[in-house]
Structures are given as structure tokens and as C-alpha cells.
Amino acid sequence: MGVRERERVxxxxxxxxxxxxxxxxxxxxxxxxxxxxxxxxxxxPTLADSTKKLGAPVGPYGERARFETAVRRQAKTPTNESSxxxxxLEDSRGIITPSALHFERHHGGIPILDPAKHxxxxxxxxxxxxxxxxxxxxxxxxxxxxxxxxxxGNTLTEWEKPTESGVQGTHGLTSCSEWTxxxxxxxxxxxxxxxxxxxxxxEGADAAVMTRSIPLEKAMDDILLxxxxxxxxxxxxxxxxxxxxxxxxxGSAQVKWVRRLKVVDKPYMTREETSKYTDLMPDGTAxxxxxxxxxxxxxxxxxxxxxxxxxxxxxxxxxxxxxxxxVRRVEVSTDGGRxxxxxxxxxxxxxxxxxxxxxxxxxxxxxxxxxxxxxxxSGYVQPTREELVKQRGLHSYYHNNAIQSWKxxxxxxxxxxxx
Amino acid sequence: MGVRERERVxxxxxxxxxxxxxxxxxxxxxxxxxxxxxxxxxxxPTLADSTKKLGAPVGPYGERARFETAVRRQAKTPTNESSxxxxxLEDSRGIITPSALHFERHHGGIPILDPAKHxxxxxxxxxxxxxxxxxxxxxxxxxxxxxxxxxxGNTLTEWEKPTESGVQGTHGLTSCSEWTxxxxxxxxxxxxxxxxxxxxxxEGADAAVMTRSIPLEKAMDDILLxxxxxxxxxxxxxxxxxxxxxxxxxGSAQVKWVRRLKVVDKPYMTREETSKYTDLMPDGTAxxxxxxxxxxxxxxxxxxxxxxxxxxxxxxxxxxxxxxxxVRRVEVSTDGGRxxxxxxxxxxxxxxxxxxxxxxxxxxxxxxxxxxxxxxxSGYVQPTREELVKQRGLHSYYHNNAIQSWKxxxxxxxxxxxx
Numbered sequence: 001m002g003v004r005e006r007e008r009v010x011x012x013x014x015x016x017x018x019x020x021x022x023x024x025x026x027x028x029x030x031x032x033x034x035x036x037x038x039x040x041x042x043x044x045p046t047l048a049d050s051t052k053k054l055g056a057p058v059g060p061y062g063e064r065a066r067f068e069t070a071v072r073r074q075a076k077t078p079t080n081e082s083s084x085x086x087x088x089l090e091d092s093r094g095i096i097t098p099s100a101l102h103f104e105r106h107h108g109g110i111p112i113l114d115p116a117k118h119x120x121x122x123x124x125x126x127x128x129x130x131x132x133x134x135x136x137x138x139x140x141x142x143x144x145x146x147x148x149x150x151x152x153g154n155t156l157t158e159w160e161k162p163t164e165s166g167v168q169g170t171h172g173l174t175s176c177s178e179w180t181x182x183x184x185x186x187x188x189x190x191x192x193x194x195x196x197x198x199x200x201x202x203e204g205a206d207a208a209v210m211t212r213s214i215p216l217e218k219a220m221d222d223i224l225l226x227x228x229x230x231x232x233x234x235x236x237x238x239x240x241x242x243x244x245x246x247x248x249x250x251g252s253a254q255v256k257w258v259r260r261l262k263v264v265d266k267p268y269m270t271r272e273e274t275s276k277y278t279d280l281m282p283d284g285t286a287x288x289x290x291x292x293x294x295x296x297x298x299x300x301x302x303x304x305x306x307x308x309x310x311x312x313x314x315x316x317x318x319x320x321x322x323x324x325x326x327v328r329r330v331e332v333s334t335d336g337g338r339x340x341x342x343x344x345x346x347x348x349x350x351x352x353x354x355x356x357x358x359x360x361x362x363x364x365x366x367x368x369x370x371x372x373x374x375x376x377x378s379g380y381v382q383p384t385r386e387e388l389v390k391q392r393g394l395h396s397y398y399h400n401n402a403i404q405s406w407k408x409x410x411x412x413x414x415x416x417x418x419x
Numbered sequence: 420m421g422v423r424e425r426e427r428v429x430x431x432x433x434x435x436x437x438x439x440x441x442x443x444x445x446x447x448x449x450x451x452x453x454x455x456x457x458x459x460x461x462x463x464p465t466l467a468d469s470t471k472k473l474g475a476p477v478g479p480y481g482e483r484a485r486f487e488t489a490v491r492r493q494a495k496t497p498t499n500e501s502s503x504x505x506x507x508l509e510d511s512r513g514i515i516t517p518s519a520l521h522f523e524r525h526h527g528g529i530p531i532l533d534p535a536k537h538x539x540x541x542x543x544x545x546x547x548x549x550x551x552x553x554x555x556x557x558x559x560x561x562x563x564x565x566x567x568x569x570x571x572g573n574t575l576t577e578w579e580k581p582t583e584s585g586v587q588g589t590h591g592l593t594s595c596s597e598w599t600x601x602x603x604x605x606x607x608x609x610x611x612x613x614x615x616x617x618x619x620x621x622e623g624a625d626a627a628v629m630t631r632s633i634p635l636e637k638a639m640d641d642i643l644l645x646x647x648x649x650x651x652x653x654x655x656x657x658x659x660x661x662x663x664x665x666x667x668x669x670g671s672a673q674v675k676w677v678r679r680l681k682v683v684d685k686p687y688m689t690r691e692e693t694s695k696y697t698d699l700m701p702d703g704t705a706x707x708x709x710x711x712x713x714x715x716x717x718x719x720x721x722x723x724x725x726x727x728x729x730x731x732x733x734x735x736x737x738x739x740x741x742x743x744x745x746v747r748r749v750e751v752s753t754d755g756g757r758x759x760x761x762x763x764x765x766x767x768x769x770x771x772x773x774x775x776x777x778x779x780x781x782x783x784x785x786x787x788x789x790x791x792x793x794x795x796x797s798g799y800v801q802p803t804r805e806e807l808v809k810q811r812g813l814h815s816y817y818h819n820n821a822i823q824s825w826k827x828x829x830x831x832x833x834x835x836x837x838x
Contacts, residue, residue, distance in 0.1 A: 020561050022555060023559075050625065050676070053625070054499045055525065055530040056528055057527040058502045059492070059504070062656055064654060065531075067660075072479035073480065083476065093599035093646075102479040102481070109474040110474040111475040139734070141734045141777065142734065144775055145766075178515045179513075186438075189437075190442065207470050208597040230649065231515040233484060236475070237478075241484075244686070287617050314558065315559065348565070357727070
């Protein structure tokens with residue numbers, strides 16, 4: 001294509017293309033080689049030709065492309081003592097988190113449990129104590145549900161000042177999977193809860209013997225004894241072979257590697273619901289058993305550590321979720337909170353699941369701040385940081401669901417700010 | 420617990436437990452050790468104790484449990500020439516197929532394509548031919564959708580007599596993922612389809628240069644140019660870095676490793692729509708361009724090669740899907756088709772997606788035949804094998820969506836039969 005042709009096409013481009021800046025695409029003339037499958041030698045020279053040799057064979061269990069290995073969970077302290085890793089939300093697509101990238105949180109390493117030997121005991125205030133094998137649990141009526149799990153410590157670094165540079169660090173302790181398991185209510189009915197049974201205490205088989213008290217009412221409502229994740233068995237770091245999945249509640253209560261459920265008459269005030277996983281309030285008292293994860297959202301692209309390569313079209317994308325049910329609305333501001341527009345919610349919008357939102361945006365090259373705000377089906381609106389701090393003070397670690405701000409500089413770089 | 424106590428509990432069990440036979444569970448007395456997290460030495464001796472040492476550390480990209488590696492895709496011919504593998508549906512949970520277990524089908528091996536070099540050309544009858552990089556495509560407005568993909572050759576061994584022993588072999592060429600990508604209509608509008616453009620020809624960058632003709636109408640409706648699968652990049656065997664996803668249509672048209680889309684005025688009658696992927700009818704003519712995958716369902720447990728260990732409760736589980744939209748109803752017969760009952764459909768029930776169905780069943784120990792039958796939103800009812808053969812004859816390879824029969828013997832063994 002000659003210079004004159006290029007100029008003509010260039011004008012076309014400016015004139016016609018809605019997504020011109022996203023499409024830095026080369027335009028080609030109408031002389032592309034004839035397309036015919038059986039003559040790959042006729043392929044356009046502008047396209048790399050991978051057709052000259054046979055590719056790789058099929059295999060029993062696939063791996064991701066070698067070009068994608070930079071997408072990984074990150075850990076502050078990759079140890080087998082108390083540790084955690086963050087999901088790379090900036091690279092997330094849709095609402096399902098790949099099991100290999102689901103955030104991790106454990107207090108004593110990941111136990112290796114043989115499903116042929118692992119058992120679950122249900123005892124305490126029940127008529128018929130049970131010890132169940134994993135195989136027996138697999139035979140019972142099961143359901144599958146897409147639910148997020150968020151660590152209540154997600155975003156804990158961001159109370160006082162912007163600390164983590166990217167969305168993986170600020171928000172990467174939430175993930176979303178399709179979980180399969182037996183409704184816990186079914187097992188509790190089999191065991192027969194006695195009068196006075198009002199809580200259950202769940203105990204994990206890990207070295208921390210992770211133990212949490214959970215109201216019986218929730219157990220009889222929608223808690224799952226899960227053994228499946230995204231179409232296969234739970235991953236080891238997610239509690240293989242059995243874990244609790246508690247829709248909408250903080251991750252630490254969803255005991256992994258669960259081996260005992262004791263029906264009791266009160267909460268047992270374990271370490272993880274007294275010295276940890278409580279919220280110190282401005283008046284010096286502590287909120288306890290703050291199970292529900294309130295509505296929250298975050299823009300995943302553009303987000304901190306990213307750079308906009310040029311002015312023009314971008315699709316702002318993010319995730320929203322609420323422990324109180326379904327996301328009803330997500331609004332996006334591209335001017336630091338002065339104006340808000342409704343984002344498009346990606347179907348399916350499911351209760352207690354990540355919801356993907358998208359919003360078209362044309363960047364004019366000027367400094368600005370991007371924010372998102374979630375409203376859930378209960379009418380709860382995600383607060384600004386100021387609103388949250390006013391209520392909760394600055395001595396909380398957990399349950400920071402404030403609106404996140406990403407500042408876009410004139411150079412296109414994006415960073416974490418408090419706005 | 421003494422003999423007398425056991426007898427008492429045994430009576431309780433028979434009296435109270437709805438799922439007694441599934442719960443071969445040991446019953447324990449009320450003397451289980453006190454539950455307290457900080458004293459793991461008090462754990463019940465009936466439970467394996469994994470709490471005495473720290474577990475494994477966190478990691479960047481997780482792997483499945485070592486105990487699960489028997490769950491794998493199977494190939495007749497694991498070669499890098501034309502080959503395929505089957506998804507192990509008998510172990511599937513929910514509706515998402517793990518990307519590592521998505522069935523494979525290629526005609527010349529899996530090409531290794533560098534996303535920094537791969538490009539897509541859109542040309543032919545368009546106003547503005549385009550060559551797009553993968554990065555440019557990532558910037559465009561995207562959607563995520565949960566869709567099944569089924570090879571039209573799924574179940575092709577089963578026309579004349581029962582051949583494959585298990586559901587992996589009979590039905591394992593269907594899988595379901597959350598796909599993320601750009602609506603193809605957006606790119607075609609950018610390119611500007613000229614008058615007379617009625618089809619597109621899609622070409623893959625594999626050694627087979629897989630090429631298929633697709634009606635423009637469908638491309639403008641709901642075809643995706645996909646780059647994401649289950650929350651991360653496409654897997655190499657699923658077309659990394661770019662493929663077509665065509666909701667409800669046969670897998671072979673959903674060209675993987677796509678590098679060219681040419682807008683044309685007629686179908687190009689390529690190899691894969693003439694000598695292959697057509698259906699020879701009883702009168703000697705051939706059906707061509709049979710894109711839509713008709714409604715189909717299969718019971719995944721119990722299914723061939725499995726064995727029922729005892730009489731009693733089982734949950735019959737299976738998958739249903741339809742290329743015409745959503746599954747409206749699945750019926751199950753546990754007596755070889757004489758009586759049918761509505762199965763429970765697992766939410767979410769999504770258009771062009773696998774739908775999980777479940778049905779409680781109490782096996783009395785006698786020989787019987789299990790079947791499932793899908794009805795979709797168009798009113799189409801999955802046919803019996805007799806009905807299908809009457810219409811299509813026995814010279815078809817593709818599009819066998821007949822009702823599957825699993826025979827349960829008095830010994831509990833399950834096998835593939837024509838009923």
C-alpha cells in the first residue's frame with residue numbers, strides 16, 4: 001500500500017472507527033492473498049505462519065500457555081506458617097477465578113489429606129453423632145453454586161494511606177468459584193440437632209486446627225460442605241477434600257480441611273474470633289462475629305501499576321460483590337467522584353458471587369481519578385473512605401470495603417491514591 | 420460403644436435416616452473428646468491427625484491434589500496429527516469444566532503462538548480491512564459468557580451398537596467454560612461489511628489451517644472473538660491466543676488459533692464442511708452446514724463402568740444442553756423409559772450452557788435402565804435412538820443426540836446399552 005493509499009485509509013480511520021485509539025491496527029489494502037485453506041503458502045506475509053509443521057499433541061491434563069506465567073498469585077511471605085497469596089485481579093476475566101489463582105490464606109500450611117482416610121465428625125448436641133467418609137458424602141444430594149470468598153483482611157493495608165501499588169495487593173484476597181457440595185442442613189437434620197443447639201464449632205485438620213463458631217441458623221440456611229471447585233475436586237489450598245463454604249461471609253469462617261462440626265449452645269470464643277478477626281472501634285470496644293462481607297467493588301483495569309499507552313478508548317472493567325446478596329448497581333466515576341454513571345453489569349448476576357462490570361471511557365490525556373461504587377440488593381451503598389473511617393475509626397484491620405481510587409496521570413501511569 | 424448401644428443406634432439409623440444407605444457412616448456415642456482448637460491432642464482417635472506438623476507453603480499457581488490424577492482426559496490416539504481427547508464427565512461437578520480437562524480436538528496439533536506476534540486479519544468484502552494485534556483486541560469492549568462447546572462427533576461411536584463403555588467415551592466431547600472476548604459484530608462493524616457480504620470464512624493458524632464458512636448473520640448476532648477462558652487466558656489447546664466461540668453451534672466451526680476472517684459472498688465449501696462434518700442421509704443426500712447442536716442430555720452418575728456398592732439412596736446426576744438456547748426440562752426414567760419424572764435443574768440455567776440436573780433415587784437392587792431426556796426452550800425434545808435413526812438412518816457420523824441408556828445389573832454394575 002503506497003503513501004497516498006495510507007493517507008486515504010488514515011482518514012477513513014479517523015472518520016469511521018469508534019474504537020480508533022484501541023485499534024492501532026494496521027489497515028491493509030484489498031489485495032490480501034486469496035484465502036484457501038489448502039494453500040497456506042498463500043497466507044498474507046503480515047501474519048506469522050505457524051502452519052508449516054505439526055503442533056503439540058493432546059494430553060491428559062492441560063497447562064496454561066508458557067506466555068502467561070507472569071500471571072501469578074503473590075505472597076508477602078511464602079512460608080508454610082501463617083501466610084497468604086493474592087489473586088491477580090488485574091488479569092482476571094469474567095467472574096470465575098481459575099482454581100490455580102484462587103487467593104490462599106492459611107494459618108499453618110496446607111495439609112496433605114488422603115480422601116480415602118479423611119473423615120468428618122458431626123457431634124455435640126445432636127441425637128445421632130455421625131462420622132462420615134468422603135465417599136459417603138459424595139453420594140448425598142449435592143448442589144453447585146457460584147460464590148465469592150473474600151478474606152475479611154482484604155484491603156487491610158489501605159486504612160491510613162495508600163500502600164499497595166496495584167489491585168492484586170489492595171483487593172486480591174477475593175476470588176469466585178463454582179462450589180459443589182452437600183447442604184450442611186441435610187447433614188444436621190440427619191444427625192438431629194437437640195434443643196439448645198444454637199451454634200456449630202467447625203474445626204480444620206490443618207496444623208493451626210483452624211476453629212470457628214458459626215450460628216446454627218446460617219448452617220441450616222445455605223452453608224455447603226463442599227468437595228468440588230470449578231468442576232473438579234477442591235484444590236489442596238482450598239481445603240481438599242472437604243471445606244465449609246458460607247455464602248457471603250468472611251473467608252476465615254469457611255473452615256478448610258474440615259474434620260469436625262460440633263453442635264453447641266454458644267460461640268466458643270476461639271482465637272480467630274477474639275484476638276483476631278474482630279474490629280476495634282473508636283470507642284475502644286470491639287465488633288465481634290462480623291461475618292457478613294459488605295458490598296464492595298474495584299476497578300481492575302485500568303488499575304495501579306498499569307499505564308494507558310495513548311489517549312482514546314478504554315473499557316473500564318471491574319468486579320463487584322456483596323455478602324448481602326446480589327449486586328444491584330455499580331456506578332463509575334471518571335472525575336474523582338463528582339459525576340457517576342451506571343456501569344453495565346455482565347450476566348449472570350448471581351447472589352453472593354462476583355459480578356463483572358464494564359464501562360466505556362474515552363481518556364482525553366488529562367490527569368483524573370477513576371472510582372467505582374457498588375449498591376447491593378439490600379440497598380446498601382459502598383462507602384467512601386471518609387464515611388467508613390468516620391464510623392469505624394482507624395484501628396480496624398478487617399472489613400475495609402471503601403471505594404478505591406486510581407489516579408491516572410497525564411503520562412498515562414495509574415496509581416493507588418486516597419481521594 | 421458396646422453391642423447393645425450399637426443395636427440401639429442401629430435402630431435409630433433405620434428409623435431416622437433418610438439417606439441411610441449412602442451414610443454407611445459410623446455412629447459414635449456422645450463421648451467424643453471435648454473440642455478445643457488449641458488442644459489438638461484431644462482430637463478424636465477415629466479421625467486421622469494432620470495437625471502435628473506444618474503443611475505445605477503457598478504458591479504462585481496451584482496444582483490439583485495428588486490423589487486426583489486419575490481424573491484425566493483420554494485419547495484414542497494421542498498424536499500431534501488429527502486427534503482428540505474426552506472430558507471425564509463421570510467426575511464432573513456443577514457446570515464449569517476445568518480448563519485442564521476441556522475436551523480437545525485438533526486436526527494438526529496444537530500450535531504454539533506468541534501473543535506478541537500473533538495477528539488477526541479481517542478482510543474480503545469490507546470497507547476497511549484490518550490487521551489487529553492481540554493487545555489491541557484486549558482493549559476493546561468485551562463480554563463474558565458461560566457456553567458449552569460440543570464436537571458434532573460426540574457420541575459418534577454409538578449409532579449402531581453400544582461401543583464405549585463409559586460416559587467419558589460416549590459423551591466426553593462436550594465441555595463448558597466461561598468465555599471472554601469481543602463480540603465479532605463490533606469488529607465487523609469497524610471493518611464495514613460491504614453489500615453482498617453474507618458469509619465469513621474463518622482460518623486457523625494451525626498446521627491443518629482449519630477453515631470454516633460461517634453465515635454473517637450469526638457473526639453479527641452472538642459470535643465471540645474469545646481470548647479468555649474460565650478467568651484466565653485461553654488454554655493452548657483451546658485456541659490461544661484467539662478463537663471463535665459460536666454459541667450453540669458445532670465445535671468444529673469455532674475456529675481456534677484464528678488468524679483470518681474473510682467476508683465473502685458464499686460458503687467456501689472447505690474440506691471440513693464437505694468431506695467431513697456433513698451427515699449422509701438415508702436417501703443418499705448429505706445434510707450440510709448442520710451447525711446447531713440439538714438438545715441432549717446424559718446421566719453422568721451412575722454411568723457406565725461404575726458400580727453401585729449397595730442398595731439404597733443415590734442421587735442421579737447429569738448434564739443437559741441445547742444449541743437452541745436454554746434447557747427447559749430434564750426428565751429421568753429409572754425403569755427403561757416407561758415412567759418419567761422431572762429432574763431438578765441446578766441454577767443458573769443459562770442459554771447455550773451445560774445445565775446440571777439431579778434426581779433422587781432409591782435403588783432396590785433389581786436390574787433396571789436409567790435414562791434422561793432433555794426438552795429445550797424451543798420445545799424440541801431429545802429423541803430416542805429409534806426416533807433418531809428413523810429420521811437420519813445409520814450412515815451419519817455426526818449429531819447423534821439420542822437418549823442414552825445405562826443398565827444397572829443386580830450386582831450393581833452399570834453398562835452402556837441400547838434400550
